[in-house]
Amino acid sequence: MFTHLKICGITRLEEAQKIAELGVSFLGFNFYERSPRFVTTGRAREIIRQLPAWVNTVGILVRPTLRECLQILKHTEIKFLQIYDPLDFTDFNRLPAPVIAAFRLKDGVEFSYQRRGEQYVLLDAFHSGVYGGTGRTLNWLQLPAEVPRERLFLAGGINPDNILKALTAVNPAVIDVASGAERAPGVKDLEKVRAMQMTVLSFNLAKIDRAKQNGNN
Numbered sequence: 155m156f157t158h159l160k161i162c163g164i165t166r167l168e169e170a171q172k173i174a175e176l177g178v179s180f181l182g183f184n185f186y187e188r189s190p191r192f193v194t195t196g197r198a199r200e201i202i203r204q205l206p207a208w209v210n211t212v213g214i215l216v217r218p219t220l221r222e223c224l225q226i227l228k229h230t231e232i233k234f235l236q237i238y239d240p241l242d243f244t245d246f247n248r249l250p251a252p253v254i255a256a257f258r259l260k261d262g263v264e265f266s267y268q269r270r271g272e273q274y275v276l277l278d279a280f281h282s283g284v285y286g287g288t289g290r291t292l293n294w295l296q297l298p299a300e301v302p303r304e305r306l307f308l309a310g311g312i313n314p315d316n317i318l319k320a321l322t323a324v325n326p327a328v329i330d331v332a333s334g335a336e337r338a339p340g341v342k343d344l345e346k347v348r349a350m351q352m353t354v355l356s357f358n359l360a361k362i363d364r365a366k367q368n369g370n371n
């Protein structure tokens with residue numbers, strides 16, 4: 155399994171295009187109005203239609219209704235939905251797009267995971283009153299074992315300085331970054347994005363090398 159990078163909180167076309175040029179697999183668009191990274195569905199649609207088709211676009215929603223999810227999918231043509239505090243987990247099965255169920259883990263509080271209709275799970279650090287984009291880090295060595303790493307988006311305080319440590323400790327399907335890739339909320343720092351994408355690619359190459367070596371032994 156290769157690990158991918160997701161850059162969350164895209165608000166500007168030019169930045170989105172440059173991030174895609176770096177080969178970043180997932181771009182997140184935040185439809186939660188209280189986020190400093192909020193983007194309207196109209197603007198997201200304009201950006202998404204000018205991105206290469208291979209980019210995995212993700213819409214971030216907090217406590218959405220089923221109707222809202224369906225409208226956003228139709229209007230923006232976004233490919234994935236990342237959902238916080240769902241009103242009804244059974245709605246996941248009614249959505250015509252893969253769902254990333256987002257959970258925020260509290261330090262010292264046990265979290266037991268049960269799969270509902272989601273395809274992926276995002277784990278982030280809990281911060282009272284704020285759903286995400288806090289820059290707060292999880293304890294990577296104590297993540298719930300029942301979340302399969304091939305379905306895991308690892309989020310929370312990841313930046314160019316600690317990304318290799320996060321990759322090595324967890325080996326998730328996707329590393330998710332918002333504030334660690336910014337100059338200011340919603341303004342991406344392309345050098346930070348490049349540095350993290352390079353680290354992810356090197357990490358994947360090292361996995362290929364190890365697999366080859368194991369095959370030769």
Ligand SMILES: O=C(O)c1ccccc1NCC(=O)[C@H](O)[C@H](O)COP(=O)(O)O
Nearest residue numbers: 162189285286287288289310311332333
């Ligand atoms: O980024 C936000 O402002 C946000 C607000 C409400 C819900 C989710 C939000 N972000 C979602 C993400 O996927 C972030 O990438 C994730 O929380 C990690 O953020 P950071 O710790 O800043 O890298």
